[in-house]
Amino acid sequence: MDVLSATGLARRFGERTAVDDVSFGIAAGETYGLLGPNGAGKTTTISMVCGLLAPDSGTVVINGDTMATDRCPAKTHLGLVPQEIALYPDLSGRENMEFFGRLQGLSGARLGERIDSVLELVGLADRGGERTDDYSGGMKRRANIGVALLHEPELLILDEPTVGVDPQSRNAILDGIADLQSSGMAVLYTTHYMEEAERLCDRIGVMDEGRLVAEGSTAELVSLVGEHPVLRLEGDGDLRVVQSRLAVLDGVIDCTSAEGRLDVVAQESAVVLGEVLQIAEHNGVRITAVSVDEPDLEDVFLHLTGKALRD
Amino acid sequence: MASSTLTLAGNGIRRGFRSRSLLLMGIVGPLILGSVLALAFGSGGPTISIGLVNLDDSELSSGIADGLADALEGSQLELTRIIADDPGDLSDVERMVSDGEIGAVLVIPEGYGASVTATPETLRVIGAGDNAIASSIVSSIARSIAAGTDLQRAVVAGFVAAGVDPSPVLDDGPVEPVISAEQVTFEGRFDAPLYFGPLAIFLFLGLGVTARTLLRDEHDGMLARIRSAPVSTRDVVAGSAITVIAMGALASTAVILVSTIVFGASWGEPLEVLVVIAAFVVSIAGLLGLIVGIAATEAQAESWTNVIAFTFAVIGGSFFGGALLPGILGTIGTMTPNGASMRALIEVGPGGQSLGDVWYLLAWLFGMGIVGIIVGARLFARRLR
Structure with a gap:
């Protein structure tokens, strides 16, 4: 059974449809990435999953409990890490955790134990007594994630948790999320960063204009849209002759040349590379550089939506 | 909750x-x-000036005026007895209040004493908005006096209803107005x-x-x-x-x-x-x-x-x-x-x-x-x- 099951979610704001019939599920130990540009409907979808917004239609079920905007049991199963640093700057890290832990129903010794454990987990054990105002950006991000883990939720929702974080802290955060995933936690992750989605997510849902336009692993999405690797060659000589020979070669889908560069789109780049080099040599072209441009989520996204992810 | x-x-x-x-x-x-x-x-504990205009020459009203003066003796309320030249025209008194010469004034209307056995007469308070403390105090005093008068009126009515001559009660003099020190004075x-x-x-x-x-x-x-x-x-x-x-x-x-x-x-x-x-x-x-x-x-x-x-x-x-x-x-x-x-x-x-x-x-x-x-x-x- 999926930890999270979102079915037929739809939400309108006046005349504008923000989310239209979105369905997806996340199993225990799985990380699901929700990818899309600003305005795609990611935040509205997450808001409905968290019970912050009521859907016009559709349901969200977490661990068997149906989500609602009021005080419902489903909320005890999730931990939300908002994009913003949702910590009170005038309270210490520990005081912030006490407050949010109490809201999640923790109290007494259990609350204290969980705070100690989470502070340890996010590397703030020796800084818990300091005001979060005095934390560095990376520390704030880690504390921001830590607060969501206090009640040991089955589902962790992270809304662009690495925005504005230095590379070192970002790596630490991504490693931490991977650890949580391996401990059996279901993770819903939204990001603008393609490499984060590719690194962390078992499955990715691509959203555009309120709809979930594709879903699957990175490899599945790439094959779904029929994207192929591009063999890029640079060399001296008449590349146009080579281009005309390659265009009729089996396995080559497309071939273009311009200003000392030759781009070959093939079913399998490794297979055609040898033949390409032979043809080049035979025609007096000296190849000086070879690279393979594998299709990634950016290409998938461009293919699916006709726009770049950061549009 | x-x-x-x-x-x-x-x-x-x-x-x-x-x-x-x-x-x-x-x-x-x-x-x-x-x-x-x-x-x-x-600072210094202000003295609040209040006035009294007694338009009634009855024993009751005189007793009220004297009782009030005694009650205020030594307090921070300074009582000034004002004699109205024309009982029908209190414009001079109103001007004194509005000019701030006096904080507020209690007016005992003509026939107030006789009202114990007749139609009730209403005490009047002349106050100014910018001296609400004086107005409030004088209003409080007026309510106390009215309460005393009402009590006396009720006693007389009781005698009359019982077919007993109320003269002995009235001859004993007016019921003293119930004016407590707390109502008319304050410390500090x-x-x-x-x-x-x-x-x-x-x-x-x-x-x-x-x-x-x-x-x-x-x-x-x-x-x-x-x-x-x-x-x-x-x-x-x-x-x-x-x-x-x-x-x-x-x-x-x-x-x-x-x-x-x-x-x-x-x-x-x-x-x-x-x-x-x-x-x-x-x-x-x-x-x-x-x-x-x-x-x-x-x-x-x-x-x-x-x-x-x-x-x-x-x-x-x-x-x-x-x-x-x-x-x-x-x-x-x-x-x-x-x-x-x-x-x-x-x-x-x-x-x-x-x-x-x-x-x-x-x-x-x-x-x-x-x-x-x-x-x-x-x-x-x-x-x-």
Whole structure:
């Protein structure tokens, strides 16, 4: 059974449809990435999953409990890490955790134990007594994630948790999320960063204009849209002759040349590379550089939506 | 009440205590300004001048006048007996009051003594809006005298109803007016208006900061995190309202205690003062709730709060006696939380009335607060949907 099951979610704001019939599920130990540009409907979808917004239609079920905007049991199963640093700057890290832990129903010794454990987990054990105002950006991000883990939720929702974080802290955060995933936690992750989605997510849902336009692993999405690797060659000589020979070669889908560069789109780049080099040599072209441009989520996204992810 | 509501309120109060803005605006500001005003206008124990015009030559009325003079002997109320040249024209007396020569005047009408056995006559109080303390004291005295007269009238009526001649009772002289020392005198100073004026302004501004936390939390993602926990929107709004009211009550109490203990200020009966202050705090919590419910951004809410705080301060009498002015200006002033609270404080002040006598002011303040909180909460909740 999926930890999270979102079915037929739809939400309108006046005349504008923000989310239209979105369905997806996340199993225990799985990380699901929700990818899309600003305005795609990611935040509205997450808001409905968290019970912050009521859907016009559709349901969200977490661990068997149906989500609602009021005080419902489903909320005890999730931990939300908002994009913003949702910590009170005038309270210490520990005081912030006490407050949010109490809201999640923790109290007494259990609350204290969980705070100690989470502070340890996010590397703030020796800084818990300091005001979060005095934390560095990376520390704030880690504390921001830590607060969501206090009640040991089955589902962790992270809304662009690495925005504005230095590379070192970002790596630490991504490693931490991977650890949580391996401990059996279901993770819903939204990001603008393609490499984060590719690194962390078992499955990715691509959203555009309120709809979930594709879903699957990175490899599945790439094959779904029929994207192929591009063999890029640079060399001296008449590349146009080579281009005309390659265009009729089996396995080559497309071939273009311009200003000392030759781009070959093939079913399998490794297979055609040898033949390409032979043809080049035979025609007096000296190849000086070879690279393979594998299709990634950016290409998938461009293919699916006709726009770049950061549009 | 849900434990999450209390958790939210507790956190709000804890953060409020750490907030320099509330400390400065809610406590330090009113204390400094109030103390400066008290030093300038309220030191030395002012003598309040009141007058008495006795237009009745009955034994009862003479007894009342003499009894009043005896009761006020040695108090801070200076009684002046005024003889009206023309009983039918008290314009000179009214001018004396409006010019501030005398704070307020009690008029015993002609035939007042005879009214014990006939149609009741009404005592008249001539007061001025800018001297509400004197007016309040004289009104209190008038009510006491009227109560004594009513008692005597009831006794006579009882004799007559029983078919017994009431002459022996009347021959024994008038029933002494029941004038207690507490009603006509007060020890030390009455500084409540001097401190309450600044307190009202600063508290409105200071609590505005606390109330706007909701908007700030909404913007900063804090509210999303809170509402993703098993917490309803109602819990969030109730927690915020409790925080504002509690911080207002604590700040007001601190101002009252420090001004009393350190500066020797006199506020009046503690219970009555606290009830009036509570009503004021609830009323501004309601108005701030409305502002938070309507405003789109924190900056917008802040500018509205500032405009409303100073508008209410001007027309409500925090700077001068707006709510105590006669006529429409006074009525408008009294409709503001500042004005209604100021009037209530003065009326229940030393030698003044009871809480029951100012119920309409308290009802207005509490009503304004409760309606404001409910409407503001609904508007805010609608925005989150």
